[in-house]
Amino acid sequence: MLQTFFNLDILRQAWPILLAGLGNTVLLSVVVVPLGLLGGLVLSLLAGVRNPWVRWPLMAWVDFFRAFPPLVLLIFLYAGSPFIGLELSGFTCVCIAFFLNTGAYYGEILRAGIESVPTGQIDAARSTGLGRFQTSLYVVLPQAVRNVLPDLLSNTLEVIKLTSLGSVVAMPELLFQARQAQSVTYNPTPIVLAALVYFVMLWPLVRLLSRLENRAVARA
Amino acid sequence: MGNWERFLDTFFNPKVMAKYLPDIAYGMLITVELAALVIVTGLAAGLALALLRSLGFRPVNLLLVFVVDLFRALPPLVIIVFIYFGLPTLELSPSGFVSTWLSLALVLMAFSEEIFWAGITSIPKGQWEAARSTGLSYGQTLINVVLPQALRLTIPPLTNRTIAITKGTALASVVAVSEILGMASSAVSNSYNPSPLTLGAGAYLVLFFPMVVFGRWLETRMRWKR
Numbered sequence: 001m002l003q004t005f006f007n008l009d010i011l012r013q014a015w016p017i018l019l020a021g022l023g024n025t026v027l028l029s030v031v032v033v034p035l036g037l038l039g040g041l042v043l044s045l046l047a048g049v050r051n052p053w054v055r056w057p058l059m060a061w062v063d064f065f066r067a068f069p070p071l072v073l074l075i076f077l078y079a080g081s082p083f084i085g086l087e088l089s090g091f092t093c094v095c096i097a098f099f100l101n102t103g104a105y106y107g108e109i110l111r112a113g114i115e116s117v118p119t120g121q122i123d124a125a126r127s128t129g130l131g132r133f134q135t136s137l138y139v140v141l142p143q144a145v146r147n148v149l150p151d152l153l154s155n156t157l158e159v160i161k162l163t164s165l166g167s168v169v170a171m172p173e174l175l176f177q178a179r180q181a182q183s184v185t186y187n188p189t190p191i192v193l194a195a196l197v198y199f200v201m202l203w204p205l206v207r208l209l210s211r212l213e214n215r216a217v218a219r220a
Numbered sequence: 221m222g223n224w225e226r227f228l229d230t231f232f233n234p235k236v237m238a239k240y241l242p243d244i245a246y247g248m249l250i251t252v253e254l255a256a257l258v259i260v261t262g263l264a265a266g267l268a269l270a271l272l273r274s275l276g277f278r279p280v281n282l283l284l285v286f287v288v289d290l291f292r293a294l295p296p297l298v299i300i301v302f303i304y305f306g307l308p309t310l311e312l313s314p315s316g317f318v319s320t321w322l323s324l325a326l327v328l329m330a331f332s333e334e335i336f337w338a339g340i341t342s343i344p345k346g347q348w349e350a351a352r353s354t355g356l357s358y359g360q361t362l363i364n365v366v367l368p369q370a371l372r373l374t375i376p377p378l379t380n381r382t383i384a385i386t387k388g389t390a391l392a393s394v395v396a397v398s399e400i401l402g403m404a405s406s407a408v409s410n411s412y413n414p415s416p417l418t419l420g421a422g423a424y425l426v427l428f429f430p431m432v433v434f435g436r437w438l439e440t441r442m443r444w445k446r
Contacts, residue, residue, distance in 0.1 A: 001310075004310070005309075063432045063436065064425070067387075067424070067428035067431070068421070068425070069389075069401070069424060070387075071390040071393070071401065072400075072421055072424055075417065076414075079408055080414040083231075083414050158384075161293075161295035161296070162295070164298055168394055175295070175297060175298055178301075182305060188302070191298070191301060191302050191305065195294055198294055199293050202293040202294075203289060206289045206292045210289070213334065214341070
């Protein structure tokens with residue numbers, strides 16, 4: 001059993017390959033998380049606009065991309081783009097798909113955060129002479145982010161886990177590298193190792209989230 | 221042919237779509253089947269774990285929290301790949317369908333256990349004490365007093381999480397299950413036209429868009445009634 005799932009020889013061989021994959025997973029996360037946050041921020045600020053011509057299409061946009069499995073979006077971009085003469089790389093496809101998908105999720109979370117700040121605060125800030133933009137930046141957003149911090153972190157965890165989809169479009173991230181190593185060695189040890197790396201990397205975040213959630217429940 | 225017509229001919233080719241519509245419809249059936257299995261088993265297992273946790277055996281709970289953390293931290297695709305490619309070395313060869321079902325059900329179990337547990341702990345201790353002092357047993361208190369209130373609280377977060385995890389059925393295409401995405405992908409390579417993907421995307425929207433809208437409605441409805 002140990003020889004099969006935790007073969008030390010294969011472990012030694014696979015480690016450098018997995019390490020390169022881990023580097024790419026981290027790199028990918030560092031790119032897509034801020035990208036998604038940026039998209040979400042724009043969506044959430046637009047959600048404050050009362051005009052129904054902005055409001056309804058925006059809500060449809062968000063629900064559309066929340067209903068769409070990210071893998072379907074990714075495959076659509078990756079397999080579909082060559083047909084219109086665009087050869088998008090796996091990396092570009094992942095970035096676009098994640099921007100659309102996670103942007104919608106971050107947008108919903110930030111919108112809830114912004115709505116949780118009492119309107120009296122906005123009136124007060126405006127009456128002291130702050131502009132609309134200044135009010136958003138200095139008064140509303142800091143409190144909004146604090147109020148929905150557990151949800152933001154939870155979504156970030158999901159986004160980092162989702163980077164494993166990159167393996168489907170041949171991005172050499174952690175899971176892809178593990179599968180390469182596994183198919184060369186005919187042994188599942190690289191996959192076990194990759195799972196272990198994911199777990200070690202993300203466990204602290206899961207623990208933190210669990211505590212934050214419990215505290216939120218205790219307060220309610 | 222203008223650019224627009226060429227675009228339509230590429231992504232919305234009626235001939236190709238008509239040809240592969242039965243395939244996509246069959247894929248939809250598989251997706252629904254897989255999703256239903258994941259939802260029922262995942263939620264049942266999650267509730268069972270939360271109830272087990274409420275009994276308060278420390279060693280059991282430590283193990284339980286570890287299992288929950290494990291399946292919250294691992295990407296679902298990694299679990300699927302492990303079960304599908306890793307277990308056959310043990311003479312067990314789960315099909316792609318079973319691998320995906322098992323993986324997603326474990327993930328949903330972990331997330332729903334957390335939510336159920338949060339719901340149970342949100343019921344004040346005084347209610348437990350009051351119920352027990354009227355002569356209700358532990359089980360009766362749990363079933364008749366605590367759970368009805370706890371479950372109400374958990375419905376909106378549970379719905380959203382369930383939708384998010386159920387969308388993961390598309391991952392089954394990676395392990396050769398002929399669900400919507402798997403069917404659409406093979407149709408694209410057979411017909412050398414991406415229209416089946418458009419059709420597949422439409423099928424996902426038909427299945428999941430109403431669920432997302434329903435989740436949003438639940439959230440707003442329940443927000444002020446806590």
